Each structure stands twice: as structure tokens, then as C-alpha cells.
Amino acid sequence: MKHALSILVYNQPGVLVRVAGMFSRRGFNIHSLTVGITQDPRYSRITVVVCGDNGILDQIVKQLDKLVEVEAIQLLPPETSVRRGIAMVKIAAGGDKRSEVLKLAEVFRANIVDVAEQSVTIEITGDDDKINAFIELINPYGLLEMVRTGMAGLARGASTIYDYERRDCYEQIVL
Amino acid sequence: MRISGAQIIVECLKEQGVDTVFGYPGGTILPFYDALRDAPIRHILTAHEQGAAHAADGYARASGRAGVCIATSGPGATNLVTGLAAAFMDSVPVVAITGQVPTALIGRDAFQEVDITGITMPVTKHNFLVKDAAKLAETIRYAFRIAGSGRPGPVLVDVPRDIQTAAILFEPAAEPADMVPFAVAGAAVARIEAAAVAIARAKRPAIIAGGGAVAAEAAPEIAALAAKIACPVVSTLMGLGAFPASHPLFLGLTGMHGHKAANNCIHDADLIIAVGSRFSDRVTGDRAKYAAGKTVIHIDVDPAEIDKNVAAHIGITGDMKTILAMLVDRLAAGDNPSWWQTIAAWQEENRLPPAADKLTAPWLCGEIAVRTGGGGYIFATDVGQHQMWAAQHLKIETPRTWVTSGGLGAMGYGLPAAVGAQLAVPDKRVIHIAGDSGFKMTGAELHTVAAHRLPIISVILDNGGLGMIRQLQHAFFDRRYTACELPGVDFVAFAAAFGIRAVSVDTRDGFAAAFAAALASPDPQVIVAAIDPADLVSPMVPPGAAINAYLDI
Ligand SMILES: Cc1ncc(C[n+]2csc(CCOP(=O)(O)OP(=O)(O)O)c2C)c(N)n1
Numbered sequence: 115m116k117h118a119l120s121i122l123v124y125n126q127p128g129v130l131v132r133v134a135g136m137f138s139r140r141g142f143n144i145h146s147l148t149v150g151i152t153q154d155p156r157y158s159r160i161t162v163v164v165c166g167d168n169g170i171l172d173q174i175v176k177q178l179d180k181l182v183e184v185e186a187i188q189l190l191p192p193e194t195s196v197r198r199g200i201a202m203v204k205i206a207a208g209g210d211k212r213s214e215v216l217k218l219a220e221v222f223r224a225n226i227v228d229v230a231e232q233s234v235t236i237e238i239t240g241d242d243d244k245i246n247a248f249i250e251l252i253n254p255y256g257l258l259e260m261v262r263t264g265m266a267g268l269a270r271g272a273s274t275i276y277d278y279e280r281r282d283c284y285e286q287i288v289l
Numbered sequence: 290m291r292i293s294g295a296q297i298i299v300e301c302l303k304e305q306g307v308d309t310v311f312g313y314p315g316g317t318i319l320p321f322y323d324a325l326r327d328a329p330i331r332h333i334l335t336a337h338e339q340g341a342a343h344a345a346d347g348y349a350r351a352s353g354r355a356g357v358c359i360a361t362s363g364p365g366a367t368n369l370v371t372g373l374a375a376a377f378m379d380s381v382p383v384v385a386i387t388g389q390v391p392t393a394l395i396g397r398d399a400f401q402e403v404d405i406t407g408i409t410m411p412v413t414k415h416n417f418l419v420k421d422a423a424k425l426a427e428t429i430r431y432a433f434r435i436a437g438s439g440r441p442g443p444v445l446v447d448v449p450r451d452i453q454t455a456a457i458l459f460e461p462a463a464e465p466a467d468m469v470p471f472a473v474a475g476a477a478v479a480r481i482e483a484a485a486v487a488i489a490r491a492k493r494p495a496i497i498a499g500g501g502a503v504a505a506e507a508a509p510e511i512a513a514l515a516a517k518i519a520c521p522v523v524s525t526l527m528g529l530g531a532f533p534a535s536h537p538l539f540l541g542l543t544g545m546h547g548h549k550a551a552n553n554c555i556h557d558a559d560l561i562i563a564v565g566s567r568f569s570d571r572v573t574g575d576r577a578k579y580a581a582g583k584t585v586i587h588i589d590v591d592p593a594e595i596d597k598n599v600a601a602h603i604g605i606t607g608d609m610k611t612i613l614a615m616l617v618d619r620l621a622a623g624d625n626p627s628w629w630q631t632i633a634a635w636q637e638e639n640r641l642p643p644a645a646d647k648l649t650a651p652w653l654c655g656e657i658a659v660r661t662g663g664g665g666y667i668f669a670t671d672v673g674q675h676q677m678w679a680a681q682h683l684k685i686e687t688p689r690t691w692v693t694s695g696g697l698g699a700m701g702y703g704l705p706a707a708v709g710a711q712l713a714v715p716d717k718r719v720i721h722i723a724g725d726s727g728f729k730m731t732g733a734e735l736h737t738v739a740a741h742r743l744p745i746i747s748v749i750l751d752n753g754g755l756g757m758i759r760q761l762q763h764a765f766f767d768r769r770y771t772a773c774e775l776p777g778v779d780f781v782a783f784a785a786a787f788g789i790r791a792v793s794v795d796t797r798d799g800f801a802a803a804f805a806a807a808l809a810s811p812d813p814q815v816i817v818a819a820i821d822p823a824d825l826v827s828p829m830v831p832p833g834a835a836i837n838a839y840l841d842i
Contacts, residue, residue, distance in 0.1 A: 132410060139411050169596065178591035182415040182435060
């Protein structure tokens with residue numbers, strides 16, 4: 115199971131190492147990670163997609179919560195959040211293949227960001243599933259190289275990461 | 290007022306009430322040492338920085354106050370790492386202050402430059418590299434707050450040399466930051482109610498006291514809980530002292546080398562109340578079998594411990610004292626004769642047979658327990674067989690009188706930790722129990738003991754090598770002993786080199802006389818007790834096995 119988490123951290127040197135280090139040290143699997151500034155220069159925001167069951171997710175949230183520089187954590191489940199990543203794909207699409215490639219890009223609402231005699235580079239934005247589907251279809255046309263960002267995401271509606279309170283993470287299992 | 294960064298560190302230490310620091314100087318920390326020279330703070334120069342870190346740790350464990358250690362950049366800082374890791378694993382509040390090369394040289398592989406914040410990141414609760422002189426004071430204050438609050442732990446502050454010499458505006462702290470105990474919030478109250486219901490229903494309850502119970506000063510509340518429902522109490526290695534060893538409800542140590550009555554009790558219990566235990570693998574063995582068929586109530590200050598190793602049916606996080614007191618209030622008094630009948634049978638069948646009269650570690654620890662029975666002692670151990678024998682056969686009656694490296698199991702811990710404990714609590718006498726090999730690792734700290742005439746009694750259980758390794762090879766490698774035996778060492782002469790009185794004994798009478806003489810003298814003492822290298826710690830549960838699957842060794 116993949117889960118996306120948004121983590122608000124103090125914008126300090128080493129904070130990314132500290133967060134990433136916690137994941138590797140405890141054997142949690144990071145699928146993707148992005149980090150960037152926020153409207154408030156004191157904070158950065160990390161979006162991380164992790165693999166694991168609910169127990170692992172629970173541990174990840176609790177362990178993150180213990181890091182001094184972590185200010186807030188928000189889960190971004192697919193139903194209640196928007197999540198987007200970008201991929202750029204360079205295709206060896208000269209000659210007659212080119213029109214098919216361009217058509218495919220259009221179907222996926224992808225952008226052509228570079229065109230050369232022997233190649234086109236396409237930029238596609240979307241959730242993981244959309245990007246994966248596009249790459250699978252475009253691959254046979256001669257994929258030369260690709261690059262992907264991790265996911266960035268926000269909760270739908272008015273809820274924000276600033277609503278987060280140091281919560282009591284523990285969920286009752288059974289009695 | 291403008292003062293130097295070094296003076297600011299001193300001022301901040303004074304604000305925190307620090308009376309003693311343990312350290313070792315070097316180029317990049319000299320400005321601080323210069324400022325320390327005139328401060329009302331005692332500096333203990335150890336033989337090695339590892340000793341300084343362990344001493345700060347021992348100071349903290351024995352007193353409950355944060356221990357402070359100091360080292361220079363580069364090798365000084367790296368020598369602290371084992372000590373910080375030991376403190377981290379056992380959640381001990383330690384603040385380490387290291388010198389660093391001047392900010393302008395950072396990243397240029399300058400002389401004695403190491404990235405100590407990078408190196409210690411996984412073994413500290415948090416750490417800081419101070420790059421802005423204006424933030425120095427708040428960083429030191431914050432370091433103490435982090436070290437001592439919530440689940441305690443070590444914090445390192447790396448201070449470049451130019452920050453120590455900069456002239457900085459200093460404002461004394463408004464008032465000493467006091468620790469706010471974790472509130473017990475609404476959801477926790479509901480779980481305390483649920484726990485009370487589950488406990489009332491249980492037929493075979495048991496309490497497990499862990500190191501967190503000591504850190505939280507929750508011993509009186511554990512005693513109240515146990516007494517109210519006549520509940521057996523077992524202790525993890527780290528929890529010794531959280532419940533009086535001679536109390537009739539106490540069954541002893543649980544875990545890999547736990548007492549059989551204690552382990553059987555946990556195995557057969559239908560409900561366990563773990564207080565400040567992280568369910569380490571050495572405590573649980575096979576985790577699945579450990580919790581099978583029982584209700585697990587887990588009380589801890591750190592929410593991340595709930596469900597980490599053993600899934601809890603009821604997890605309650607917050608200040609353990611408060612939680613336990615609330616729990617006791619919600620329980621009706623009760624006794625449990627049939628459960629106690631079962632337990633009494635285990636206790637009876639596992640009484641130690643009166644062994645032959647050779648000098649053995651269990652007998653020796655028993656003798657120490659008898660001679661120190663009136664209290665007023667702190668016991669510090671190293672790591673190995675002797676540590677397990679001490680845990681099994683000493684009588685640790687009160688919190689903070691048992692100082693041992695549990696989580697990291699760092700050989701060499703004992704003597705420097707004893708130094709720290711002795712300086713922290715001068716009105717108690719520290720008895721240090723070591724193996725011969727671990728003693729060799731940090732035995733040079735006898736120099737520190739001698740320099741300050743610390744009345745520590747060191748008992749070296751000399752089995753001529755790495756006893757615990759020999760035991761593991763005996764049990765799991767077909768008795769193919771390797772890298773565990775050494776030619777003898779004249780520890781008496783070694784101690785004498787530092788001016789410390791030492792005797793060596795190889796009989797029970799010899800030990801009894803030597804120990805009595807050591808107690809009668811106010812000076813540091815070393816007793817080297819020769820024991821049989823073939824002696825094994827028993828009971829023993831193989832790592833990963835069920836907690837009552839004793840190995841026949
Ligand atoms: C620093 C360190 N290195 C290695 C070990 C592994 N180890 C655990 S016990 C032990 C032997 C200890 O021998 P000794 O100090 O003589 O004590 P004994 O077991 O004989 O009581 C060793 C090597 C350790 N715990 N710590």
C-alpha cells in the first residue's frame with residue numbers, strides 16, 4: 115500500500131537529512147519525496163510517498179512527530195486530496211512515429227516541451243497512475259530517457275496542514 | 290552585556306544548575322575551557338572522551354539531572370559517539386558540547402574537522418551546529434530542554450571556535466525553563482477507564498516495569514497499583530529499581546536471562562501492564578508468542594513505542610505517574626490466590642540449590658546484596674555475564690541505584706558510569722561490577738577515580754576472558770571457543786599503578802573479607818575475584834525464542 119504524507123518542517127540546514135535518515139534507519143520505504151519552500155520562509159514542506167501497511171504508516175507518523183524540526187504532518191489519502199507529479203520523457207520519435215507520439219501526448223494532455231529532428235520531449239503532470247499509464251504506452255516508441263519528480267499534494271477543501279495538532283496517534287485495535 | 294560565546298555557554302550551564310561537567314580539552318574547545326576555569330562548575334578530566342560521555346550518562350541516571358560532557362572537535366567528538374549511543378538507547382538526558390573548527394573552515398577538511406552532527410544524528414535525540422553566534426544561548430537552553438523533556442535523550446551542540454570567541458550580547462534567561470509534564474488528555478482518560486475494566490476482568494495479570502518507569506519517577510505509583518490488586522511485578526533490565534527487589538510481589542528480572550518465575554508469569558499471564566518498556570527483543574524473545582492470548586496494556590511517555598514492537602490493546606501515552614495514579618483510583622482492591630498459587634510453585638521449583646562452596650558470581654552478588662542491604666549504595670555494571678548475574682542476584686530496591694548499559698550493551702560503560710554516578714550522588718557509595726575484558730576497555734578511568742579519591746568499590750569478576758562470548762559459543766557454536774580467552778592480567782598491579790588499593794581473591798571467605806574491608810575503608814577499592822571461566826549464566830532463552838523456552842545449558 116502506498117501512502118502520501120505531507121510534512122511541514124522548519125527550514126533549517128540538515129532537516130531533509132534528518133527526515134530522510136529516519137526513514138532509512140528504521141527501514142521504511144520511500145517511494146518518492148519532494149521538498150520545497152512554502153509561503154512562510156521559516157518552513158519547508160515535504161511530500162513523501164511511502165510503502166507499507168497501516169501499522170508501518172502509524173509508526174512513520176509517530177516517528178516523524180518526534181523529530182524536533184517537524185512541525186506538522188498530514189496524511190493525503192487519494193479520496194480527499196489532490197496529488198500531482200511531473201515526468202519528462204524523451205522519445206526517439208523522428209519521421210513517421212512522430213505524429214502518433216504527439217497524438218498520444220494530446221490524449222494525456224501532456225505538453226511538448228522540446229522538439230528536435232530525432233526526438234521529442236514530453237512533459238506530463240498527474241497522479242502516479244496517469245503518469246505510469248502514459249509511460250507504459252509511450253515506451254515502445256523509443257524512450258531515450260526520463261525523469262520524474264515525486265508527488266506533491268494538498269488536501270481537498272478548506273482543511274490545511276496548519277489544522278494539525280500534536281495528536282494522540284494511538285488508534286485502539288481491539289479490546 | 291557583551292560577553293564571549295564561551296562565557297555564554299558557561300552562563301547557560303549555570304542557568305541549568307549544572308554543577309559538574311565531564312570532558313577532555315583540545316584546540317577548538319579551549320576558549321570554553323578558559324571561560325570554565327573561573328566558573329563555579331567542577332570539571333572532571335577523564336582518561337578518554339568515551340569515559341566523559343559515560344560519566345555524564347551515569348551522572349544523569351543516578352541523579353535524574355542532565356549530565357554534561359565536553360570534547361574537542363575531530364577525534365574528541367568521535368570518541369563521544371559510543372557514550373551518546375548508550376545514552377540514546379536507554380533514554381538518558383545528556384548534553385554534549387563539542388568544539389568545532391572555525392566556521393570559515395567548515396567543509397574544507399580542516400585539521401580535526403569532522404561532521405559530528407552528521408555522525409551523531411542517529412544516536413542523539415537532536416543535535417545542533419551553532420553557526421550564528423546570536424543563537425548560541427537559546428540553542429544551549431533548547432538543548433537542555435530537549436534532553437530532559439518527554440522521553441529523555443542525549444543532545445549534542447557543536448560550537449565552532451570562532452563562535453566561542455565572538456563577543457555576543459547576552460541576556461540571562463527570564464527564568465529557568467521548567468519541564469512541563471505531558472498532559473493526560475481526553476482520549477487517554479477513556480483508555481485508562483478501559484484499562485481499569487480489562488484489569489478488573491483479568492485472572493492472571495502481571496506488571497512489567499521498564500526503564501521508562503525509573504525515568505518517570507513512577508515507582509510509588511507502580512507500588513500502589515501492584516499492592517491494590519496484588520499483582521505480580523517483573524522488571525526488565527532497565528527497570529530494576531522501579532519496584533523493590535525484596536517486595537513479596539516482585540518476581541525478578543524478565544527477558545533472555547530473566548528469572549524463571551518472572552518469565553513464566555509473563556508467558557502465562559492473561560493481561561500485562563507494561564510501564565515504560567519498549568518491548569525490546571531481549572525482553573520479548575519471539576514477539577508473536579510473547580503477546581499471544583493476552584491483553585496488552587502499554588503505558589509510555591513516547592507514543593511511538595505503542596504498537597512498535599508489540600501491538601497494544603490499550604495504549605496510554607503521557608506522564609506515567611499521572612496515568613498510573615488515575616488507574617489505581619479506578620480499581621477496586623483485590624487479591625488473587627489462585628494466580629499466586631501458580632506463581633509460588635514456580636518460585637519454589639526454581640529456588641537456587643545451595644551450591645558447593647566455590648566462589649561463583651551468583652554467590653558473590655548475593656553476598657554483596659546482603660552486605661549492602663541497608664541501602665545507601667548504587668550499583669553500576671559493565672556488559673556481559675557479570676551484568677546478568679548482577680541483575681539476577683543483587684537486590685535493587687530503589688530507583689536510580691542501578692546503572693547499566695541495557696539497550697546498547699556497551700562494554701567499557703561500567704567504570705566511567707560509576708564515576709559519574711559517584712560524583713552525582715556523593716552520599717551513596719557506588720559499587721561497580723565488571724568483567725575482566727570490559728574493564729580493560731575503560732579501566733584507565735581508575736585514574737579519574739584516584740584523582741578525585743572517589744570511594745568506588747570495583748569488583749572485577751575475572752574469568753580470564755570474554756565470558757559472555759564463551760557462553761554463546763558454548764550454546765550456539767558447538768563449544769568451538771574462539772577469540773574469548775586471554776592470558777591473565779595482573780589487575781592488582783594495574784590498580785596499584787594509579788595508587789588504588791586492590792586485592793585478589795579466589796574463595797568465598799576471601800571475597801567476604803575483602804568486601805568487608807572495602808566497605809570499611811573510605812578509599813577507592815578494587816577487588817579482583819577469580820571465577821571459573823566455565824560458569825554459565827542461567828536461565829537462558831535463545832534470542833528469538835518464546836520467553837519460557839529455556840535452553841538447557
Ligand atoms: C564494545 C563492545 N564490544 C563487544 C561486545 C560484545 N560482547 C558482549 S559481552 C562480551 C564479553 C564480555 O567479557 P567480560 O567483560 O570479561 O565480561 P563477562 O562476560 O566475562 O562477565 C562481549 C565481547 C559488547 N557488548 N560491547
